[in-house]
Amino acid sequence: MGVLEKIEEIEKEMSRTQKNKATEYHLGQLKAKLAKYRAQLLEPEKKGAKGEGFDVLKSGDARVCLIGFPSVGKSTLLSKTTKTESVTGAYEFTTLTAIPGVLEYEGARIQLLDLPGIVQDAAKGRGRGRQVVAVAKTADLIILMIDATKSAEQKRQLETELEAVGIRLNARRPDVVFKPKSAGGVTVTITVKLTKTDERTIKSILQTYRIHNCDVVVREDITTDEFIDVLLGTRQYIPALTVINKIDGVSMETLDKMAREGDGKTVMISCEMDLGLDWLLERIWQELGLVKVYTKKRGEIPDLSDPICLRQGATIETVCHGIHRSLASQFKYALVWGKSSKFNPQPQKVGLTHLVQDEDVVSIITK
Numbered sequence: 001m002g003v004l005e006k007i008e009e010i011e012k013e014m015s016r017t018q019k020n021k022a023t024e025y026h027l028g029q030l031k032a033k034l035a036k037y038r039a040q041l042l043e044p045e046k047k048g049a050k051g052e053g054f055d056v057l058k059s060g061d062a063r064v065c066l067i068g069f070p071s072v073g074k075s076t077l078l079s080k081t082t083k084t085e086s087v088t089g090a091y092e093f094t095t096l097t098a099i100p101g102v103l104e105y106e107g108a109r110i111q112l113l114d115l116p117g118i119v120q121d122a123a124k125g126r127g128r129g130r131q132v133v134a135v136a137k138t139a140d141l142i143i144l145m146i147d148a149t150k151s152a153e154q155k156r157q158l159e160t161e162l163e164a165v166g167i168r169l170n171a172r173r174p175d176v177v178f179k180p181k182s183a184g185g186v187t188v189t190i191t192v193k194l195t196k197t198d199e200r201t202i203k204s205i206l207q208t209y210r211i212h213n214c215d216v217v218v219r220e221d222i223t224t225d226e227f228i229d230v231l232l233g234t235r236q237y238i239p240a241l242t243v244i245n246k247i248d249g250v251s252m253e254t255l256d257k258m259a260r261e262g263d264g265k266t267v268m269i270s271c272e273m274d275l276g277l278d279w280l281l282e283r284i285w286q287e288l289g290l291v292k293v294y295t296k297k298r299g300e301i302p303d304l305s306d307p308i309c310l311r312q313g314a315t316i317e318t319v320c321h322g323i324h325r326s327l328a329s330q331f332k333y334a335l336v337w338g339k340s341s342k343f344n345p346q347p348q349k350v351g352l353t354h355l356v357q358d359e360d361v362v363s364i365i366t367k
């Protein structure tokens, strides 16, 4: 039996099994098996099959990937918001490879990646889906692009495809510690009341994976699935925005309904009529959580025209690298003004490991 059939078999058994306290353990074991087969499915094919994903260099301050079914307007969006032209067409599968463009916003250079449309079961290898979802894994932000004039199911279907390859959208890594050891058996420490899984299920899952020595600390009321996620360690937690395009093609009523159903992570646009594109750029910037820092030469006013754009968690050392490659080696100390200064609005004298914050002004003093 192939892996796909095995998966199907388990899925069938799971749907046959009623969900209640008595079957919780059995369902947990089925889930563990399911996850194991899915992981096998994701392993690169043995021979011939060329590298996962498309060959595009990651460039700029962050990468945003456009994921959607064919002809929802991905290439149109890229062409409208960047200097890159990606061929668009009224037929499906116009785009057959990854086309990078650059969004310039608030001093940041954000790579926007136009990708081929995916089809259902893309994750199982249909179409170019496997390559597309492999690229999605490299994204700092995923845009789920949907067509307002088509089925309301699109979002859920896209999420399913991404979930099948281990991408968890807008989710936080569960608060569980898993430490494999070479001896000493299994210790499970649970610091909260578990209502969705239990210690027995957790231990049986460890057994299924033949893990006989490890420390597990559960600090959150997790589900069985979440425990498997942590165990496999292959999950990626990526922020996402849902972009509903072609709102020019639906009635006011439909639009209103979509607006009410959308969460805080939904943006409605029309590429054709140039509606909502500025707001979309702002939302992308916000979701990426980039940090912008201004530099100031000694005795001069800060250069507000040319900020340095950094990721959250950036330090003075990252700022140095952003100015000049060899600057960190000549570094003596830095002065920072702004939110990260202990004495704000007065400056603070800091070293290379100091964490900067959005809109800080930094002066680097060299030896």
Ligand SMILES: Nc1nc2c(ncn2[C@@H]2O[C@H](COP(=O)(O)OP(=O)(O)OP(=O)(O)O)[C@@H](O)[C@H]2O)c(=O)[nH]1
Pocket (backbone or CB within 6 Å): 068, 069, 070, 071, 072, 073, 074, 075, 076, 077, 087, 088, 089, 090, 091, 092, 093, 094, 095, 096, 115, 116, 117, 118, 245, 246, 247, 248, 249, 269, 270, 271, 272, 273
């Ligand atoms: N009415 C309307 N049509 C749009 C809008 N945006 C794009 N289109 C049209 O939708 C069609 C598909 O656009 P593409 O940009 O090629 O779509 P895609 O998602 O890149 O498609 P594939 O590459 O085939 O997956 C084209 O005919 C576009 O002109 C919009 O906001 N409103």
Ligand SMILES: [K+]
Pocket (backbone or CB within 6 Å): 070, 071, 072, 088, 089, 090, 091, 092, 093, 094, 095
């Ligand atoms: K198209």
Ligand SMILES: [Mg+2]
Pocket (backbone or CB within 6 Å): 074, 075, 076, 087, 088, 094, 095, 114, 115, 116, 117
């Ligand atoms: Mg396209």
